[in-house]
Amino acid sequence: MEKIPYKIYLTENEMPRAWYxxxxxxxxxPAPLLNPGTHQPMKAEELSPVFCEELIKQELxxxxxxxxxxxxxxxxxxxxxxxxxxxxxxxxxxxxxPAHIYYKFEGNNTSGSxxxxxxxxxxxxxxxxxxxxxxxETGAGQWGTALSMACGYLGLDCKVYMVKVSYExxxxxxxxxxxxxxxxxxxxxxxxxxxxxxxxxxPGTTGSLGCAISEAVEVATSTPGYRYVxxxxxxxxxxxxxxxxxxxxxxxxxxxxVPDVIIGCAGGGxxxxxxxxxxxxxxxxxxxxxxxxxxxxxxxPSLTRGKYAYDFCDTGMVCxxxxxxxxxxxxxxxxxxxxxxxxxxxxxxxxxxxxxxxxEAVSVVQTDVFAAAEKFARVxxxxxxxxxxxxxxxxxxxxxxCRETGEAKNIVFGLTGTGYFDLVAYQRxxxxxxxxxxPTDEELxxxxxxxxxxD
Ligand SMILES: *Cc1c(COP(=O)(O)O)cnc(C)c1O
Numbered sequence: 001m002e003k004i005p006y007k008i009y010l011t012e013n014e015m016p017r018a019w020y021x022x023x024x025x026x027x028x029x030p031a032p033l034l035n036p037g038t039h040q041p042m043k044a045e046e047l048s049p050v051f052c053e054e055l056i057k058q059e060l061x062x063x064x065x066x067x068x069x070x071x072x073x074x075x076x077x078x079x080x081x082x083x084x085x086x087x088x089x090x091x092x093x094x095x096x097x098p099a100h101i102y103y104k105f106e107g108n109n110t111s112g113s114x115x116x117x118x119x120x121x122x123x124x125x126x127x128x129x130x131x132x133x134x135x136x137e138t139g140a141g142q143w144g145t146a147l148s149m150a151c152g153y154l155g156l157d158c159k160v161y162m163v164k165v166s167y168e169x170x171x172x173x174x175x176x177x178x179x180x181x182x183x184x185x186x187x188x189x190x191x192x193x194x195x196x197x198x199x200x201x202x203p204g205t206t207g208s209l210g211c212a213i214s215e216a217v218e219v220a221t222s223t224p225g226y227r228y229v230x231x232x233x234x235x236x237x238x239x240x241x242x243x244x245x246x247x248x249x250x251x252x253x254x255x256x257x258v259p260d261v262i263i264g265c266a267g268g269g270x271x272x273x274x275x276x277x278x279x280x281x282x283x284x285x286x287x288x289x290x291x292x293x294x295x296x297x298x299x300x301p302s303l304t305r306g307k308y309a310y311d312f313c314d315t316g317m318v319c320x321x322x323x324x325x326x327x328x329x330x331x332x333x334x335x336x337x338x339x340x341x342x343x344x345x346x347x348x349x350x351x352x353x354x355x356x357x358x359x360e361a362v363s364v365v366q367t368d369v370f371a372a373a374e375k376f377a378r379v380x381x382x383x384x385x386x387x388x389x390x391x392x393x394x395x396x397x398x399x400x401x402c403r404e405t406g407e408a409k410n411i412v413f414g415l416t417g418t419g420y421f422d423l424v425a426y427q428r429x430x431x432x433x434x435x436x437x438x439p440t441d442e443e444l445x446x447x448x449x450x451x452x453x454x455d
Contacts (some may be wrong), residue, residue, distance in 0.1 A: 004100075006089060008251040010082040016246040017069055019239045021058075022277045023349060024065035025284055028356055030235065030348035031323030033059075034310060039454055042320045049221050050228050050319075054125040058236040067239060069121075076120045076153065080109040081243070085251035086415075090379040092399065099402035101395060102257070103415040104248045104275065105382065110176070113385065113417030114271045115146035115231050118240035122229040123150035132225035133157025137187065137212030140340035140387070141166055141173035142417060143231030144182065152180035157226075161187040161215045163342075165206035165335065173421045187212035194218050194316040208332045209343050214316025232268025233313065233322070233347050241274025248412065249278045259290050261398050263413040265390035266294040266303065266361070267340050269347030275414045276359075283358060293398075294350065294361040295390040297369070298438045299337040302327050302346045303354055303361035305444060310454045311345055321452060324351040328447030334437040338366055338425035339386030344447075364393050365436040370429040372396055373419070385417035386425055 023029060032041040047056045058067060069077070088101040106114035126134050133156050138144030144160040151158035160182050167174060167186035174184050187207050188195040194214040198205065205211075213230070220228035231237065252259065262279055264272035272294055282288035294303055302325045312329035313319040326345040333342045346354075353359045366386070373389035375396070376382070384392060395413040402409050419426065428434045 004087050004255050007084040007086050008254060009084055010247055010250055012078055012082070014250055015077065015082045016243060016250070017074070018066040019069060020242040020246055020277050021061065021065055021067060021239050022242070022273070022280055023062040023235065025281045026352065027284065028352055029062045030352045033320035033322055034454070036312065036317060036319070036321050039321070050217060052122070052125045052129050052131065052227050054128065055122060055236050058239055059234060070124060073121050073124050077243070080116065082247050083108060085248055088380055091376065094375070094379045095396060095399050095403065097399040097403045098406055098408040099399040100408060100410045101399055102410065102412045104244055104412070105415045106244060106271070107382065107385070107415065107418035111142055111146035111149055112420060113142040113146065114241060114244060114274070115143045116149060117243050117274070118231065118237045118270065119143070119146035119150040120153070121240045123147065123154050123156055126227055126229070127154045127156055131156070131227055133159065134227055134229045135159040135161070135216040135220040136229050136231065137161045137163070137209055137216045138231070139163045139166055139209045139212070139342055141170050141421060142340065144184065145173060145176050147229065147231065148177040148180035148182035151182065158182040159216070159219060160184045161189070161212040163187055163207040163209060163212050169424050170421050187215050189215060192218045194318070198315065206335055208315060210313070210315035210329050213314040214318055217314065217318055232270040233343065233345065235349060237270045238273035238277070238347060238349055241270045242277040244271065244274040244414065245277040245279065248275060252412070257410055258288070259412045260409040261291045261293065261411045263293045263295060263391050263395050263398070263411065265341060265387050265414070265416060266296050266346065266350065267387060268343045268345070269350040271414050271416045273347055273350055280353065280358065292359045293394060294354070294359055295394045296361060296363050297337065297341050297390065298363040298365045298436065300327065300333045300342050301363045302344065304363045306346070307448055307451065308351060308355055309451050311451050313345065321454070322348050324348050325354065326451070327444060328450050330450055331447040334439070336435050336437050338428065338434065339422060341387050341390065362394060364390055365438065367429070367434050367436050369393050370426070370434060382415065383419045384415060385419045386422050388414070388416040391415070
């Protein structure tokens with residue numbers, strides 16, 4: 001067998017031509033979105049004031065396994081894809097492990113993360129529908145940046161509501177978005193009714209994703225020619241992100257590598273859902289016996305400590321209800337929580353897979369995550385995003401277990417992005433000022449008490 005190279009690249013022609021919809025192969029389908037008023041499943045026409053037509057079709061389709069990638073999106077992908085699958089030889093050596101570690105690196109574009117994969121698709125369908133622009137929220141800023149790039153490329157307006165704490169901590173992210181033509185507002189803001197309400201109820205709040213979503217939806221539904229787009233959680237986003245998993249599958253196949261453990265960080269679940277899609281299909285069909293692990297922050301532990309229930313997707317309770325592992329829609333992570341991965345709920349697809357026992361979940365504290373990030377940066381060269389470093393931490397833990405058992409397992413993880421805009425967090429870590437905060441059971445019970453009652 002030929003030695004496996006440091007980077008397994010696919011050629012342009014080997015890049016997948018269609019996204020894969022894992023829902024088509026799930027035995028238990030994810031629960032449908034419900035109308036928050038009637039508690040009946042949302043119909044396409046009820047979603048159309050909020051979302052683009054084509055994206056609604058993708059959202060509601062649990063049966064079609066493949067969706068062709070439109071040529072314009074495919075051409076855009078070619079600017080930064082296929083992304084490499086890297087064999088982490090240096091990390092293996094540093095850990096002195098017999099395990100083989102691979103990571104799929106999605107940080108090689110200006111937005112610095114995998115989010116561009118869905119941003120360009122969503123902007124394309126909005127443009128195709130003849131819309132003037134889109135609104136969205138952004139937390140750590142990667143999604144807003146990705147969407148700004150996609151809208152700048154296609155000539156669409158882009159209004160971004162950015163969680164206030166990030167807006168203040170990451171002024172340079174904001175400037176990247178503005179350079180691509182986006183209009184960026186810190187959330188909660190005085191510019192929407194829901195923002196004013198939240199500010200009146202919680203003066204001095206540093207904001208949350210749930211709250212920024214409410215503002216962005218309000219603006220989209222009250223401005224002609226606008227729709228709202230979301231960078232994670234939704235079925236359509238997982239669909240677009242399947243490009244990550246399909247490329248990983250193709251790269252592994254080139255060298256007959258069968259993964260034993262697949263690991264990804266989980267915020268709303270889009271990168272993990274995308275990375276695991278073809279592997280989970282094989283697992284469901286009994287063709288692959290791999291462990292699949294979601295890693296979440298101990299400060300925002302929706303899978304490991306949340307409840308599987310219908311909940312609001314946003315703080316303002318204007319969006320449809322989704323059945324998911326959730327901490328309650330008014331859960332706000334402690335202000336010392338550094339990176340993204342701060343959403344209160346988890347993708348319905350991943351929630352169902354987790355509930356079915358097809359996926360594991362672990363939570364990790366941020367000081368351990370940054371220690372792993374530092375080690376990784378020093379041996380593998382890439383300065384990782386804090387979100388991605390959750391996966392690094394658990395991949396390293398799994399590799400260390402292999403050192404004890406002597407097993408040469410194939411460990412694959414998603415390296416979702418770079419950390420160049422997370423230097424305030426790195427600074428806190430380097431200065432020894434980073435702390436961990438794990439919410440108490442009482443705190444979680446308080447936000448979970450606000451779950452809607454569905455009969
Ligand atoms: C947004 C983001 C995540 C988490 O979002 P998911 O939807 O859970 O994938 C992870 N890593 C990076 C770099 C991100 O930007």
